[in-house]
Amino acid sequence: AQRVTQPEKLLSVFKGAPVELKCNYSYSGSPELFWYVLYSRQRLQLLLRHISRESIKGFTADLNKGETSFHLKKPFAQEEDSAMYYCALYGNKLTFGGGTRVLVKP
């Protein structure tokens, strides 16, 4: 079975502060992990995937198989980062976590 857990429903930070969104997963196979983002009045879209190991909009995420985690980080949050973030695992289908709302205050 595939399971994704995002323990924080809401993260509120000030502009310029670091932000870290936690994601833990459960999967018996070799996981492919992703972060999707939903900005206000837009559609759910892919933000980044662990295999690319790239930084998108200043965000990075490292897959830690020992801790079964895939936390999303950004060192300096911007107001435009305010959005809903979903961690997702692809085994034979996409399984999403419950989401974390990020609010970046000026």
Place this chain on the structure above:
Amino acid sequence: DTGVSQNPRHKITKRGQNVTFRCDPISEHNRLYWYRQTLGQGPEFLTYFQNEAQLEKSRLLSDRFSAERPKGSFSTLEIQRTEQGDSAMYLCASSLREVPYEQYFGPGTRLTVT
């Protein structure tokens, strides 16, 4: 091509009625997915098609739910004898077979069953 489109965007119906939603994927995408999202939860997988073949259905998809993609292009999701528990956002997404995790989502259809 402006991306995945879904119609209607909102649907209010009375318990017991049937409803049908439509999804038009990105034209070159051969895979099409349906998800359901309730308040405070992430999208939950319902079913997916590769071309016109329905390859997987979730246990969430009860007998009252049926999905079709007759010509491998648009898809419909029908809910028969709606119940209040069916109230949710229904999302459609599409992808290429080669990159099934890179899914492009539509705006969703919000269903309210009264």
